[in-house]
Amino acid sequence: SDGSIRLHQMTSEYPLMQWNDSTKGQPVIALQWALTRPAVFFVLDASSNIYIWDLLENDLLPVAKQPLPSENIRSMALLGEPEKTNGLLGIVLAKESGQIDIHYVKKKWALP
Numbered sequence: 001s002d003g004s005i006r007l008h009q010m011t012s013e014y015p016l017m018q019w020n021d022s023t024k025g026q027p028v029i030a031l032q033w034a035l036t037r038p039a040v041f042f043v044l045d046a047s048s049n050i051y052i053w054d055l056l057e058n059d060l061l062p063v064a065k066q067p068l069p070s071e072n073i074r075s076m077a078l079l080g081e082p083e084k085t086n087g088l089l090g091i092v093l094a095k096e097s098g099q100i101d102i103h104y105v106k107k108k109w110a111l112p
Contacts, residue, residue, distance in 0.1 A: 001027045035080035036089050036110050044076040072096035087111035
């Protein structure tokens with residue numbers, strides 16, 4: 001609820017990494033790992049901002065932020081085929097209005 005993100009190992013109660021205030025205090029609505037690139041994850045906050053984290057590029061801050069404030073995004077899911085190396089990765093966004101949008105991610109965050 002405060003925008004903090006923690007990365008845990010299944011065998012420990014303590015996080016391996018913790019990023020406080022990662023969304024400037026906005027609650028995290030959804031967080032999903034990229035299906036095609038294991039070091040990348042996406043975060044949706046309550047203000048309809050999408051943050052892209054690539055832990056191989058920067059493990060302190062997100063590498064990109066895409067604000068969609070007029071969209072009122074309520075949910076996010078990722079689509080892709082991890083067994084294929086074509087780098088095709090999409091983000092499905094569910095809006096408050098009931099509309100569903102699919103956006104494709106740049107290859108640099110999708111290629112294995």
